[in-house]
Amino acid sequence: MSNANGFHPGERRPLIELRRLFRYFGETRAVEDMSFKVYAGEVFGYIGPNGAGKTTSMRILATLDEPTAGDAFVDGFSVIDDPDRVRRRLGFMPDYFGTYQNVNVREYLDFFARAYGMRGSERRRAVGSVMEFTMLNKLAEKPIDGLSKGMKQRLCLGRTMIHDPAVLILDEPAAGLDPRARIELREMIAQLAQQGKAVLISSHILTELAEICDKVGIIETGQLLAVGTVDEISAKSQAKSQVRLRTLDDSRPLRAWLSQQNDITNLTAEAELMTFNHDGGQKEQALLLRKIVEAGFEVVEFASKTKSLEDVFLHVTEGRIQ
Amino acid sequence: MTSLPSSNAANSSPSESRVSSLVTVLSQIGAWLEALGDRANPILVKETRQALKSRQFTGTFFIVLVACWIASFAVVAISGPSVYYGAEGSTMLIVYSAILAFPLMLIVPYSAYRSLAAEQEDNTYDLLSITTLTTGQIIAGKLGSAVVQMLVYLSAVSPCIAFTYLLRGVDALTILMVLVYFFLASLGLSLLALMAGTAAKVRYTQVILSVLLVLGLAWFFFASIFLVGGFIQESYSFLRETWFWVGNLAFLTVYVTTFALIHAAASAQIAFSSENRSTPIRRIMFVQQACFVGWVAGALSAEDTLKDLGGAIFASAFFLGLYWYAMGALLTSEWPYLSRRVQRSLPQSKMGRMFLTWFNPGPGTGYVFCVANLSMIAITGLILIGFFSSVMTTNPSVDQLLYFLLIGWSYTVIFLGVGRLLISLARRFVYVSMTAGFLLHVILLLVACGLPQILAFMSSPNGSVQYGLLHMTNPIWTLYLLVNNGSTAIEAATLSFILIPAALIVLLLNMRSVSAEMQYQRSLLPTRVAEEEAELHPEPEAKASNPWEEEEKASEQ
Incomplete structure (x- = not known):
């Protein structure tokens, strides 16, 4: 029997949960029946084209907007009914800076530490450790207006984690950063996940997400099309993998043999080299190779191209906009 | 070895010990100030830091x-040599007041408005609103920052103001009052500027409000100079x-009370929608009415x-009728559904439900709240007229007063009730905001x-219009004629016979949705909330009530 929060006794509570979330702006359906969970220590990547509903759902989680229907929970607290409790547990980094004039780095972090109710030595410790983590120590007295984009981004990440929240929501944190800054940001996020925080991160740079995310959610026109690890999604989506095959001599007999197989499409050949799409996973591909060898063909190369997050994204989404 | 510190102390000179005790006192003061700063509103601390670095502040x-x-x-x-024996103090105080009015009436309020509007423009308001600061703290912080600026400007002018006292012609009490x-x-x-700032959420509203605010503040600037000038010149006679x-x-x-009301309204404007934004405002309205009645009494x-x-009954009925109509127009435009968060704190007991339900958010309860308060005033007025009609002056006459109370009450009940029904009808088809409801x-x-x-x-052949029963829907003209020309000018008896039942019918028509609320x-x-509450505020362990329980507890330990 589940309790009022919808959990069975002993079940692990997710730190982030979207439960049948809807958000309409007039006729526009920004978020449509979205549900997923993120647990402690997980990094959840949010992928979708512009206008897909990523920022809207993130703003709802951050208690900056309200859903038309459904609810979202942070550590079991409803964002609608208990925004004050949610705010204590959540750090939100929007896709804009939000900086003040005539304020330096230390004062900026100090202000937010105060705003989260920290006092005295606790506040000074928090500001110090955040500056150390984001490597802003040397810039402590520098006015924010004079910071580079990468430094501002670090400062915003610092502000997001000043009260040591269990949940971090990062909207396009790597946008506009140079490669070094991106790598550093990626390392920081990985460290935060290791500390047991649940991180929800959106980005357009899919390769970047693939490297740090435990799970991804693909969203288009407000709908969550797929959730899981990249492998799970590719398995579920049944995206065809591309196989490259090279024979020792004439490839025509093998081409004829392959064209009779049901799970092979888009077969092309150029001398000894053939490429085709295969419906199955790695196990099925191994079986196919064995069959080819048993049929007497001399294979010198059999390579299956691993599906990247980009392939999965392109396969799952249809490029719709609203 | 142990005697070394004491010998050092014995050798230290009196001046050194004075220095060390001064250092101790200063460090103690420093610690107190730091503790004070820790408890200060974060926005106040941040904005004071910003203000001290800003060109606008130092420039002004x-x-x-x-x-x-x-x-x-x-x-x-x-003045020349006459400065030694003349009394130029009051003239000088007027001049300094005019100078002081510029930052206090114009710059500080407009800066308060800009400070909140800029948070919206620079996207920092989102960051602020997701901290653990309450909306009340945000408004109080901005206001505190305005107070700090005022104090700095006042301190800049204070030597000059002290100078006016030395010039004679003005006393310390007048200076203090100014x-x-x-x-x-x-x-x-x-505070009014901050209230405007909370409403300025989109660009065009910001522009309109900015212009209106500047015009309003400019008017206050000039008005304050004239008023204070008049006060300084006449203060001797009425202080x-x-x-x-x-x-x-x-x-x-x-x-x-008005300050508290506007503060609550401004905080409500920026509060999360599941918060109870109405009850604090209704409480202040109630207190405000009680204060008004108390002062009249x-x-x-x-x-x-x-x-x-x-005259007192008439003035009270007129003012409170207008007050409850204006407040009722806002309260009856509230959203009719209570959030789950608000439902957690609804009154439970029978007495609580009977008397405090009207403080709950909602258009129906808002309507009853206004009608009940107004009825209380009208009934009190009627009772007073019944008891003391013989000792009252003839202007306004007793029948004028009676009809004013009855017809005025009926109009307020009808207009608020019909307005609420129209809003409810409109909400079946479109979204009606509070502002739209008020409009x-x-x-x-x-x-x-x-x-x-x-x-x-249109039906008059010569274009002249006389008051008739057709105009009974016009409360302004009807009540104006009643007060100025007497009850016969509007056929007050017939009008009451129509309007009082109409008010009761409108009241009854509204009862359906009131009962739903x-x-x-x-x-x-x-x-989850109960779990956290139990963690944060654990119930104290029950104390042993007899020796056997004490023994039992001791053995358990």
């Missing part, structure tokens, strides 16, 4: 300082009068006779006043 500060110097030199130069008035006016205007101080106390009551009791009772009430009043006028004008019951805390 120096302009005020330079203006004061120039004014001082000019007056001394013009400073208090300026401070209160600037604080009130800053010793009791009525002046009683009047000031009454004004302070109105100021404090106090003023009457101070008189030897009750001959002014009629609907205004349109209803305009139509009710204008339509019969147009019809009468009354159905809400207190809901239980969600499990």
